[in-house]
Every structure is written in C-alpha cells, then in structure tokens.
Amino acid sequence: MNRQKTVVLLIGSPRGRKSTSFSLGNYLCQKLEEEWTVKYGYIQQLVMREEKHLELITLMNTADIIIFSFPLYVDQLPSTAIRAFEVLYKNRTEISNRKQKIFLPIGNCGFPEASQIDLALEICHNFANAMNFQWRGGIKLGGGEAIHGICLEERGGMVRNQIKGLDGAAEALLRDDAIPQEVIDLIAREIIPKGLYKGMGNMGWRIRALKHWNMFNLKKKPYKK
Amino acid sequence: MKALLLNGMRDLNVEITQIHDKTMFLLRTFQFHVNDVPLKDRKIAPCLGCFECWVKTPGICKINDYGQKLAELMVQSDLVIHLTPITFGGYSSKLKAVIDRSIPIILPFFRKHKGEIHHKQRYKNRACLIVIGYQENGVYHNEETFKKLIYRNSLNMAPPVYHVQIVKKGQDLSEFHTELKACLEEVRAHLE
Numbered sequence: 001m002n003r004q005k006t007v008v009l010l011i012g013s014p015r016g017r018k019s020t021s022f023s024l025g026n027y028l029c030q031k032l033e034e035e036w037t038v039k040y041g042y043i044q045q046l047v048m049r050e051e052k053h054l055e056l057i058t059l060m061n062t063a064d065i066i067i068f069s070f071p072l073y074v075d076q077l078p079s080t081a082i083r084a085f086e087v088l089y090k091n092r093t094e095i096s097n098r099k100q101k102i103f104l105p106i107g108n109c110g111f112p113e114a115s116q117i118d119l120a121l122e123i124c125h126n127f128a129n130a131m132n133f134q135w136r137g138g139i140k141l142g143g144g145e146a147i148h149g150i151c152l153e154e155r156g157g158m159v160r161n162q163i164k165g166l167d168g169a170a171e172a173l174l175r176d177d178a179i180p181q182e183v184i185d186l187i188a189r190e191i192i193p194k195g196l197y198k199g200m201g202n203m204g205w206r207i208r209a210l211k212h213w214n215m216f217n218l219k220k221k222p223y224k225k
Numbered sequence: 226m227k228a229l230l231l232n233g234m235r236d237l238n239v240e241i242t243q244i245h246d247k248t249m250f251l252l253r254t255f256q257f258h259v260n261d262v263p264l265k266d267r268k269i270a271p272c273l274g275c276f277e278c279w280v281k282t283p284g285i286c287k288i289n290d291y292g293q294k295l296a297e298l299m300v301q302s303d304l305v306i307h308l309t310p311i312t313f314g315g316y317s318s319k320l321k322a323v324i325d326r327s328i329p330i331i332l333p334f335f336r337k338h339k340g341e342i343h344h345k346q347r348y349k350n351r352a353c354l355i356v357i358g359y360q361e362n363g364v365y366h367n368e369e370t371f372k373k374l375i376y377r378n379s380l381n382m383a384p385p386v387y388h389v390q391i392v393k394k395g396q397d398l399s400e401f402h403t404e405l406k407a408c409l410e411e412v413r414a415h416l417e
Contacts, residue, residue: 014274044271071274073325075377076315079271083318086235111335111342119377122370126313198335198342205333209280219332220283221348223300 005036008063012070012081014044020108020144024166025069027152028106031170032065039063043070047083056087060095065102065173066133068124071144072109076120085127092131103133104169104179107140112197114142114188137179139169143191145201161189226416228257229302229352231295233264233309233320241359244392245308247402248357252306255409260298264319267291271322278329284347285329292326300330303416304353305384311358311391314370324378331381343381353412354384355405360393386415 009029013019029038039059046056060066070081077085092098105124107117121138128135141147141162152159152166165187169179192200209215230248234241252259269292278286286293299305309320316324332345356375360368368391375389388408392401 014271019274048271073272073274074321074328075374075381076321078274079318079322079325082312082315082321085313086318089313113341116341116377119370119373122373123314126367126370130313194342198337202334205280208276209283212281214280214283218279218283218334219347222284223297223330224348225301225350 005064006062007032007036007038007065007067008041008059009038010041010043010066010068010084012043012068012078012084014078014080015071015149016042016044018149019071020141020147020149021069021071021106023147023149023151024106024108024139024141024162025067027163028067028166028170031167032173035174036065043078043080043084047080047087053087053091056084057091057094060088060101063101065104067104067106069106069108070120072107072111072117072120075116076123089127089130095131098132099134101133102136102173103128103131104136104173105138107138108144108147109140109142110145110201112143112190112192112194114140114190116142136173136177137181137184139165139179139184140188141191142188143197145204146191146197158191161186162191226255226257226304226413227260227302228252228304228306229260229262229295229298230306230308231262231264231320231323233307233317233323235265235310235317235319237265238310238359240392240394241308241310243398244357244359244401247398248306248308248405251402251405251409255413257304260302262295264323269295269319269322269326272325272328276333279333283329286326288326292323295323296327296329299327299352300348302352304355304412307354307356309356309358311360311367311371314367315374338380341380346383351382351384353386353415354379354382355387355408355412356389357401357405358389358391360391362394386412 009025013021041059046052117140168183270288309316332347334345335342336345358371379387
C-alpha cells in the first residue's frame with residue numbers, strides 16, 4: 001500500500017473541462033483517486049494573470065505527481081502551457097522536493113497519428129529535466145476529435161484500447177513504476193483508421209459550418225494579396 | 226518584397242537585441258520593406274481552441290486584437306522571420322501565441338503529406354520562413370528539439386523556402402551574419 005500521495009492534474013487546454021485533455025486526464029485521475037488525493041488546475045486561468053502565478057506554484061508544491069494533459073497546437077504545446085513552463089522554471093527554487101516529483105504529460109491531437117505528438121512530449125521531457133522532475137514516460141493519443149471532450153466511458157468500444165491503456169498507466173503509477181511501453185503504444189493506437197478519419201473529418205467540418213450557414217464558404221480568402 | 230519580423234523575446238536580452246539589429250540591417254540591405262514586431266510590447270490573447278476561424282468566420286480569428294492583424298500580415302508578407310529564445314526546445318510563449326493564432330491561414334480540411342495527415346493551405350502564395358533561435362545554454366538537447374520543431378512546422382505551414390539558424394549565447398555573430406545573408410539570397414532568388 002502506497003502512502004497517501006497528491007496528484008495534480010493540470011489541464012493545458014483553453015477549453016478546460018470541455019476538452020479532450022480533461023477527458024483523458026480525468027479518467028486516469030479517477031483511477032488514482034481510489035487511493036490518492038487529486039487536485040485540478042487549469043493552465044489558462046493560472047498563467048494569464050500574474051497574481052495567479054503564486055497559486056500555480058503553491059499547487060506544484062502540494063504535488064507528488066503532476067499529470068499534465070494538453071492538446072497539440074501547431075506541432076507543440078499551446079502558448080499558455082509554454083507560459084506555465086516559463087513561470088515554473090523561473091520560480092523553480094520556490095518549489096520544494098522537485099527531485100521527488102513525477103511529471104507525466106498526456107498529449108492529444110486532432111490528427112489520426114499519435115506520433116505527431118512526439119515532439120511536444122520531447123519539449124515536456126526537456127522541461128522535466130530542467131526542473132529536475134522525475135520522468136516516467138509520456139502518453140500520446142491521436143484522433144482526439146473522436147473523443148471531443150466527452151468522458152471516455154461514454155465513448156465506449158471505440159476507445160477500448162485507450163481505456164485499457166490508461167488503466168495500465170494508473171496501475172504503473174500506483175506501483176511507483178514507469179509507464180510501460182506497451183501501455184503507451186496501446187493508448188497511441190488509431191481510434192479510427194486514418195483513411196476513414198480523414199474522410200469523416202473533412203465532412204465533419206462542413207457539418208459544423210452548416211450551423212453558421214457557412215458550409216460552402218470554408219475556403220474563403222479574406223487576406224488574399 | 227515584404228518581410229514580417231516577429232521578435233519573441235519576453236525580457237530584455239542584449240544578445241537577442243543584437244541578433245535582431247543585424248537581421249534588420251540585412252533585411253534592409255536586401256531591400257525588404259520590414260514590419261518589425263517586438264512581441265514583448267504587445268498584448269496578444271492566446272488561441273481559444275474554438276475553431277470558429279474555420280467554421281464561423283472562415284479565415285478570420287474572432288479575437289479582435291493585434292494577433293488578428295498579425296495573421297493578415299503573415300499572408301501579405303513574402304518572408305516571415307521568427308526570432309525567439311529557445312524555450313525547452315520550442316518557441317517562447319510570446320511567439321507561440323502568435324503562431325497559435327495563425328491557424329485561420331490554413332484550412333480545416335485534411336491532406337496527406339509524406340505519409341501523415343496535415344491541414345490544407347488556405348492561400349496558394351505562402352511566405353518563406355526563417356527561424357532564428359537563441360540558445361541560452363546547451364543543456365537538455367534543446368537545439369535538436371528546436372530543429373525538429375521547425376521541420377515539423379515546415380510540413381504544416383508549407384513555406385516554399387525555410388531555414389533555421391541557432392545562435393548560442395556568447396557566439397560571434399559574424400558567422401550568423403554570413404549564414405543569414407545566404408538564406409536571404411535564396412529567398413530573394415525564389416521571389417524574383
């Protein structure tokens with residue numbers, strides 16, 4: 001039995017609780033909550049105003065495990081997540097027991113290939129090294145639009161590999177182990193085959209535009225030279 | 226020829242300022258009309274991830290601040306230069322906010338490119354891209370990560386010409402000057 005630990009789930013998406021980042025991080029934390037305490041932090045709220053930075057640092061001080069769930073924005077982390085890294089690094093001496101803290105990023109993207117997140121995870125790894133946090137591996141998920149902020153159990157069979165993988169990740173953390181590679185690979189499996197995802201995605205954008213009477217205007221060029 | 230220079234420096238840094246000044250000098254030598262944007266003086270809201278720039282107001286971000294104007298300038302420019310302190314292998318948060326807000330200049334639709342899915346381009350004519358990273362310390366393989374990032378950006382943004390230059394803290398800038406000059410010659414040859 002582990003001693004009581006505190007897990008801090010940081011949501012790196014500006015969409016907060018409505019995001020796929022929340023769906024993934026929250027699923028994992030619910031498993032950990034059976035034994036440990038879980039606290040939530042929303043990056044957008046914690047970094048935009050300087051007076052909130054102290055709250056972010058205080059939250060980090062309470063954490064044994066930091067789970068950082070984020071969406072991929074233009075090949076890497078969203079700007080607010082980078083701002084959080086900058087703030088934490090600048091104030092690193094204010095954070096105690098850094099070598100004991102575990103940093104686990106979970107990246108998701110709207111492309112079907114989870115491998116497109118590898119670089120963002122590398123940036124997270126660089127950050128963890130700079131902070132002297134422990135690295136236990138990074139989790140990545142492609143085709144995030146198929147989840148679209150809905151809780152994983154509601155998505156059912158479509159995300160069975162991801163659910164099984166996150167269960168495995170929770171077990172590894174509870175055992176105080178690194179996340180096994182087979183667990184990372186299981187979560188990274190395609191939710192929907194690439195060809196189908198491309199077709200459905202292209203159709204999906206038109207359907208979303210229909211709501212705004214824009215179905216045939218999506219290729220507008222307002223800034224054309 | 227129009228160039229947009231985005232300076233992602235957050236706190237005043239003498240060496241980044243020197244790199245900036247050398248870049249400006251060369252751009253003027255090459256007769257670029259330069260929009261020089263020091264981002265530390267600008268308040269640019271982060272992307273909300275709402276995708277309304279794709280489905281509600283196609284091609285235009287709904288946040289009416291200077292970030293919206295910069296997306297337009299990116300399209301109107303022949304060359305975009307990103308200058309940034311390398312931040313854990315990536316851009317500074319200041320510059321990344323601008324890059325995140327530039328997604329209206331691509332389309333939501335997918336294309337397959339080099340075996341991966343990427344977004345299609347909204348505009349046929351795209352700016353060349355030069356990225357200058359300033360490396361404060363050589364630890365944690367940040368340089369290699371940064372080069373990979375710019376390569377991946379080039380897959381998504383599809384600039385006709387792209388270059389990445391890394392300047393290390395304390396490095397003599399004459400080498401940087403020579404390299405940048407060669408890059409600009411290539412850009413000019415492409416534009417002519």
